[in-house]
Structures are given as structure tokens and as C-alpha cells.
Amino acid sequence: MKTPIGSQVHPDRAEFFAGALNELPLLLGVFPFGMIYGVLAMQALMPAAAAQGMSAIVFAGSSQFISAQLLAQGAPSLVLIGTVFIVNLRHALYSASLLPYTRHLSLKWKALLAYFLTDEAYVVAIAHYDTDTPVERKHWYFLGAGVTLWAGWQLSTAAGIFLGAQVPASWSLDFALALTFIALVVPAxxxxxxxxxxxxxxxxxxxxxxxxxxxxxxxxxxxxxxxxxxxxxxxxxxx
Amino acid sequence: MQTIWLTLAAAGLLTYLTRLSFMGLLQHWQMPDMLRRALRFVPPAVLSAIIFPDLLLREGVLAFSLDNYRLLAGVAAALVGWRTRNILWTIASGMAVLYLLQWLSVSL
CATH class of the missing domain: 1.10.287 (Helix Hairpins)
Known part of the structure; x- marks a missing residue:
């Protein structure tokens, strides 16, 4: 089915925006999570640039929470790196489950999508991949979901860093980490x-x-x- | 200052390679059966390893008692999580129980 250029949104772009749109509801949960991470990183005396940098470089909420905690306790770098690796090892499971759907893509595309392969983007992407429709354009959907999540995560981190000093420790925000993990472990x-x-x-x-x-x-x-x-x-x- | 950036770079690279692993790097690798089965236990093991000390240790000492509000709030949250399967409700109920207990202990 061919349509004249300009008469309709390009199907790739339509996929991208559909993915972005379906990621939006998850940002409701991601935003407070990112803010709490920013606040905790400040309480752990991380430099603001490093706290924000971690959200871009590692881009994995739970491991960032743990890192802030370990830094506050004065853990050595190697232990911090090993802990982040272990906590993020579950992403290998996601990677394996996406293999049948991404086989046709170039290595460039796979390298790009791997950066966005987080819990919240995976959940949205795999739900789309699991439907019976043809797979050829769905990587654009994945990318749309991933970019949306990325933007939400960076913004919420920045907001948390900005608030950092003003949130007293007596609010027990660090407890939200344990609670999030309880919510994740129960279904497992x-x-x-x-x-x-x-x-x-x-x-x-x-x-x-x-x-x-x-x-x-x-x-x-x-x-x-x-x-x-x-x-x-x-x-x-x-x- | 520089150490923290090197640490972040290493942690980020390992995380990225984990994500790329089966999708990009190891496509044709036949994973040993043992490893495939082990991967399934990563989430429950890692998550509980973080949860248990958070709920049960107070300043490094085991606190298995009714005045350990984090433990009570965590158990309440687990029940809500089990019934609702909803992350936001689980977090909200746990924080609410913690705040309620803290408030009661101050005002009574």
C-alpha cells in the first residue's frame, strides 16, 4: 500500500509517536522515582553534575538508587561498579526476549535500542512486539517509548537535584526504594x-x-x- | 572527583553491554542451559538482598520488633502489592503506614 508523500504521516513516524504516547502513563511512576533519586544523590553528597550524569550514562533507576546509598556509606569504586552490574543483570533477560524481534535490524539500530532498554521502555515495547501485526517498523515504536522515558528520567532527576537540599532526611524518602523493590519482587x-x-x-x-x-x-x-x-x-x- | 566519573563510565558501559548482549553481541551464542536457568533468579535474589537490610537493620543491628516501623510498613506494602499488583499503590501504602506509625508514636 503506497500513499503519495505528504498526504499522510510517514508510517515510521506514526510508530514513533505511538510508542511515545503509550510510554506517557508510565512517567507518572517514573517522575517521583527520578526526583527521589536526585534528592538521595544530593543527600549522599554526590556532585550535582555526577548525579545528573549518572542518569544519562547508566540510565537505570534502581541501580542508581543503590549507588547513591553505597556512596553515602563510602563503598569503594569497584564494589559500586560490581553492584550496579549485578542489579542491572536482569536487562540481559530483556535483551534475550527481544532477539527474535530485532534480528532483521542493522547493528546500528540494535546499538541504539540497547541504550534505551530499561524496565519501563521494555514493558511498553514488548507489549507491542507481542501483537500479531508485522514486526518491520516496530523498532520505531520502541525508540519512541525509550526517548520519552529518557526525557522524563532526565527531567525528574534534575528536579530532584534542585530540590535536594530542601528535603529533610526525616521524610524517609529512601524508604521509597525498599517499597519499589517490594512492588517488583512480589510478582517475581x-x-x-x-x-x-x-x-x-x-x-x-x-x-x-x-x-x-x-x-x-x-x-x-x-x-x-x-x-x-x-x-x-x-x-x-x-x- | 575524577574517580566518580570513571566509576560512572565503567558502570554505564557494563550496563550497556548487558542490554546489548543477546540482542546484538551474542546472537549466535548457544547459552548454556545452566546460565539460562540462573538468569531467572536474578531479580528475586537482587531485590530481596536490597529489601531485607532496609527493613530489618537499624544502624547495623537486627531490629525484629514491633517498634520497627519500616518492617511493619514494608509488610503492609507487600500485602498491598500482592493484592493489587500495582507499583504506585504499593509505594503509597508503605509510605502512608510509615508516616502514620511515626505520627502516632510522637503524639501518643
């Missing part, structure tokens, strides 16, 4: 092995919290993953 507890992974990791984190170098998160994550695998193996043998 689908079966016994997942529960075993969660409980083991939590207990190791408690026991190892006093260890030097703030390695507790890395230790707990590895322990939890192993517990999940072990439990799965046991279930398979017994069942």
Missing part, C-alpha cells in the same frame, strides 16, 4: 525456587551487611541465585 515470586532465591539472598544480605567493602549485595545475589538453582534441581528430582 512465582514458584518455590524463586522464593528460595529471594529468602536466601535476603538472609545472606543481613548476615553479610557488616562485612568490609560493602560486598553484601554481590554475595547475597550470588547465594540467592545458587539457592534457586539448587531448589529447582531438588524439585525436579523429587517431582
Amino acid at each position: 515470586l512465582k514458584d518455590k525456587p524463586a522464593v528460595a532465591a529471594a529468602i536466601t539472598a535476603g538472609l545472606i544480605a543481613l548476615a553479610a551487611h557488616a562485612l568490609p567493602y560493602k560486598l553484601w549485595l554481590i554475595a547475597a545475589a550470588i547465594g540467592g541465585i545458587l539457592a534457586g538453582l539448587a531448589c529447582e534441581e531438588l524439585c525436579r528430582r523429587s517431582g
Whole structure:
């Protein structure tokens, strides 16, 4: 189906704007999250440029929260880098699930989309990919969702940095981090092995919290993953 | 000052490569079955490793008691999250319970 140029919005552009539009409702949750990150980064005495820079360079909310916390506790750089890596490792799952839909794209496109592969952009993009319509233009939809999320994240970070000093610690804003993760972990507890992974990791984190170098998160994550695998193996043998 | 930028660059690069991994770099790599199964446990393990100390430790000491308001608020939020499956409601209810308990303890 060909339409004369100018008579209609280009289909690529239409996809882009549809993705942007469907990302908008998620910004409702992202905006307070970004502001809280900005405030916490200021309370952790991060330089404002670095706090904003992290939102552009790392662009992954939960790992940025943890980094602000670790910086406040004086963790070494290598531990901070390792922790960010572990916390963001779930993005590899997203990457794997997008593989069948992005196979036809150039490496340039894949490299671009990978930068926007965050939780909130993935959720919107995969919902569109999972529909029965042809896949050829859907990367524009993904890009629209990603760019919209990116803009929202940068703006909300800036707002949080701006407010930073004026928000007293007694407001317990850092608690929003734990609450966000509770909201994310509950749906992930689908079966016994997942529960075993969660409980083991939590207990190791408690026991190892006093260890030097703030390695507790890395230790707990590895322990939890192993517990999940072990439990799965046991279930398979017994069942 | 310079260390922080190097740290951010390294953390950002690792995050980016993780995102590009299966989509771009490892398309033709047959992932070992063990690794594929392990990846599924990353979110529950990492998230609980962050949640448990936040709720249960106060200044580095285990605080398993009724005057630990973060623990009570966290449990309330988990129940709301389980019923509603909604992130905003979960956060809002947890903060509300925390503020309510803090306010009660001051005014009673």
C-alpha cells in the first residue's frame, strides 16, 4: 500500500509517536522515582553534575538508587561498579526476549535500542512486539517509548537535584526504594525456587551487611541465585 | 572527583553491554542451559538482598520488633502489592503506614 508523500504521516513516524504516547502513563511512576533519586544523590553528597550524569550514562533507576546509598556509606569504586552490574543483570533477560524481534535490524539500530532498554521502555515495547501485526517498523515504536522515558528520567532527576537540599532526611524518602523493590519482587515470586532465591539472598544480605567493602549485595545475589538453582534441581528430582 | 566519573563510565558501559548482549553481541551464542536457568533468579535474589537490610537493620543491628516501623510498613506494602499488583499503590501504602506509625508514636 503506497500513499503519495505528504498526504499522510510517514508510517515510521506514526510508530514513533505511538510508542511515545503509550510510554506517557508510565512517567507518572517514573517522575517521583527520578526526583527521589536526585534528592538521595544530593543527600549522599554526590556532585550535582555526577548525579545528573549518572542518569544519562547508566540510565537505570534502581541501580542508581543503590549507588547513591553505597556512596553515602563510602563503598569503594569497584564494589559500586560490581553492584550496579549485578542489579542491572536482569536487562540481559530483556535483551534475550527481544532477539527474535530485532534480528532483521542493522547493528546500528540494535546499538541504539540497547541504550534505551530499561524496565519501563521494555514493558511498553514488548507489549507491542507481542501483537500479531508485522514486526518491520516496530523498532520505531520502541525508540519512541525509550526517548520519552529518557526525557522524563532526565527531567525528574534534575528536579530532584534542585530540590535536594530542601528535603529533610526525616521524610524517609529512601524508604521509597525498599517499597519499589517490594512492588517488583512480589510478582517475581512465582514458584518455590524463586522464593528460595529471594529468602536466601535476603538472609545472606543481613548476615553479610557488616562485612568490609560493602560486598553484601554481590554475595547475597550470588547465594540467592545458587539457592534457586539448587531448589529447582531438588524439585525436579523429587517431582 | 575524577574517580566518580570513571566509576560512572565503567558502570554505564557494563550496563550497556548487558542490554546489548543477546540482542546484538551474542546472537549466535548457544547459552548454556545452566546460565539460562540462573538468569531467572536474578531479580528475586537482587531485590530481596536490597529489601531485607532496609527493613530489618537499624544502624547495623537486627531490629525484629514491633517498634520497627519500616518492617511493619514494608509488610503492609507487600500485602498491598500482592493484592493489587500495582507499583504506585504499593509505594503509597508503605509510605502512608510509615508516616502514620511515626505520627502516632510522637503524639501518643
